[in-house]
Amino acid sequence: MENAIQNAIQVLIQIVVLLLLWAILNKILFKPFLRLVEEREKRTEGLKAAATALTAEAERLRADYESAIRQANDEGAAAKEALLEEARRTREQLLTESRAQSAERLAAVRDEIKKEMEQGRAQALQEAETIARQMAEKVLGRKVG
Numbered sequence: 290m291e292n293a294i295q296n297a298i299q300v301l302i303q304i305v306v307l308l309l310l311w312a313i314l315n316k317i318l319f320k321p322f323l324r325l326v327e328e329r330e331k332r333t334e335g336l337k338a339a340a341t342a343l344t345a346e347a348e349r350l351r352a353d354y355e356s357a358i359r360q361a362n363d364e365g366a367a368a369k370e371a372l373l374e375e376a377r378r379t380r381e382q383l384l385t386e387s388r389a390q391s392a393e394r395l396a397a398v399r400d401e402i403k404k405e406m407e408q409g410r411a412q413a414l415q416e417a418e419t420i421a422r423q424m425a426e427k428v429l430g431r432k433v434g
Contacts, residue, residue: 425433 422433
């Protein structure tokens with residue numbers, strides 16, 4: 290029985306030592322280790338959140354960039370179309386002015402030709418009268434007046 294009591298005391302001592310060792314290891318090793326694991330998890334979650342935020346920001350910046358490119362392309366196309374339209378209007382204006390100037394020149398040339406023809410006719414009539422008078426004088430043998 291003494292042996293049983295000694296065994297019971299030894300078991301009790303072992304339990305106390307185990308509990309004491311557990312308390313010491315818990316304070317010195319387990320809690321710091323669990324704290325490190327928890328901090329690492331928090332950092333990992335924080336980094337994941339930061340990575341997600343950076344990915345979202347990158348996506349937003351890419352969308353902004355694509356939007357700016359589309360807008361620049363649209364503005365460039367609009368500016369090109371405006372320049373083409375201005376060129377068309379200028380061409381039409383120049384053509385209209387050229388046609389008007391050509392019509393004026395043609396009218397001036399026609400008037401000049403008409404005047405020259407009238408002068409030529411008047412001169413031809415005058416010469417015809419002179420020739421007719423000379424012929425009449427030769428035929429009649431006297432001066433016709």
